Amino acid sequence: MSRHPMTHLRFLLFWSATCGAVLAADGWTNLFNGKDLDNWVIRGGTAKFTIDEDGIVGTAAPNTPNTFLCTPRDYGDFILEYDFKVDPRLNSGVQFRSDCLPTITKFTWQGKEVRVSENIVHGYQVEIDNDPKRDRWWSGGVYDEFARGWLYPGPLGGDGDAFTKQGRDITRQGDWNHVRLEAVGSSIKTFMNLTPCADLKDSRVTIGLIGLQIHNISGKPDMVGTQVRFRNLRIQELEDNGDVNALSKEEQAAGWSLLWDGKTGNGWRGIDSMIFPNKGWECKEGMLSSTRNTGNEAAVSNDIITCDKYSDFELRLEFKLTTGANSGIKIFVDPDLNKGPGGGMGPEFQILDDVGHPDAKLGAGGSHTLGSLYDLIAPPADKVVHPLGEWNRARILSRGKKVTFWLNNVRTVSFERGSEAWHELVKNSKFKDYPGFGELAEGHILLQEHGGLVSYRNIKIRVPHVN
Secondary structure, three states: OOOOHHHHHHHHHHHHHHHHHHHOOOOOEEOOOOOOOOOOEEEEOOOEEEEOOOOEEEEOOOOOOOEEEEOOEOEOOEEEEEEEEEOOOOOEEEEEEEEOOOOOEEEEEOOEEEEEOOOOOEEEEEEEOEEOOOOEEOOOOEEEEOOOEEEEOEOOEOOHHHHHHHHHHHOOOOOOEEEEEEEEOOEEEEEEOOEEEEEEEOOOOOOEEEEEEEOOOOOOHHHOOOEEEEEEEEEEEOOOOOOOOOOOHHHHHOOEEEOOOOOOOOOEEEOOOOOOOOOOEEEEOOEEEEOOOOOOOOOOOOOEEEOOOEOOEEEEEEEEEOOOOEEEEEEEEOOOOOOOOOOOOOOEEEEEOOOOOHHHHOOOOOOOOOOOEOOOEOOOOOOOOOOOOOEEEEEEEEEOOEEEEEEOOEEEEEEEOOOHHHHHHHHOOOOOOOOOOOOOOOEEEEEOOOOOOEEEEEEEEEOOOEO
């Protein structure tokens, strides 16, 4: 490898100026334990990932689409580092801020509709593209897998010929190459072998999974058995140091809105009233909190709902539990149905102290526990839960009739309202006597006051929009 000494000096100065503070913060976490792949999830195709003395090995196979070895949880702002070594005939890459959703995803970019099929891994990818046959050396570039294609070099910056020239100089063909990725807000920067590569700004997605790719080799039988290797995978998550209950410039650019202003009850009302209730909730110290009571549901409903209705949306918020607390986030709620205590029917993201509240032991297989679709679908047993008194994150994505829940960046349940599977679930639940349960075309979002102190903050929502 050759590199001009001034290029190296400029990189070191840049590194010192931009990275010193974050490197002094929390330490690194290894994404691979060096023993097995139990904490990873295979998505897409059927090519095989194995382990050898160096790390993770992906082997290309015939008759399969792209195969991805994915993290079980999502990551937002972070620094990711890894080494790769690849057969020069094989294309590969590392997904980040990516997803694999049970619903078709649509968005408009540069005046055109982009459509991503369901159950397809899609999103940003740091490319591994050392192709001597085509003389294209775009490793370290950023590609939007199954969505917009090349971003850098491409419409978001970078000259293809210059990128190839640099790539040819810095690539260690047939040997290990080191990659560093910095994803902070809308800023995405990549480095390969200590050389800056991609530098772009894009705010379409700010959180998602990380995945290692084995590219499909359709029509190329001579490439069966070619391999890509990964080692030294580590990540440093960066804390969100922005203001609480405020939107960053990146969030505003991405179409997010505050669903709670952090101070007042504006935008919310009682389920049985057109105003914010004077009992059961308080707005204090940057938190929207249900006030502690006897631990039982109130004789008069103190649930609150959004003033507006929503259909397609992405909701994010933080919540903090106390001992024995019980609450929930309901969606597609009609306040005129089932009034009174226990009313406000709608699919519910259960929020509960699983240890201190007896409701956790009810329901089928954990369908009343934190992160469940209440009384319908249980969350995974290895869900990530932060201790009482610490903040947890909830995320709800609704697209058409398909809904997905996340707890602390880990997906807990996915379901399709109104489907045959949905009707079967409802038939065997406490909602069986409510015709059309959960099937409204649009509805309010509800926060439940159900006994015990639960606090919310950073309540943000995004609805589909045209970029």
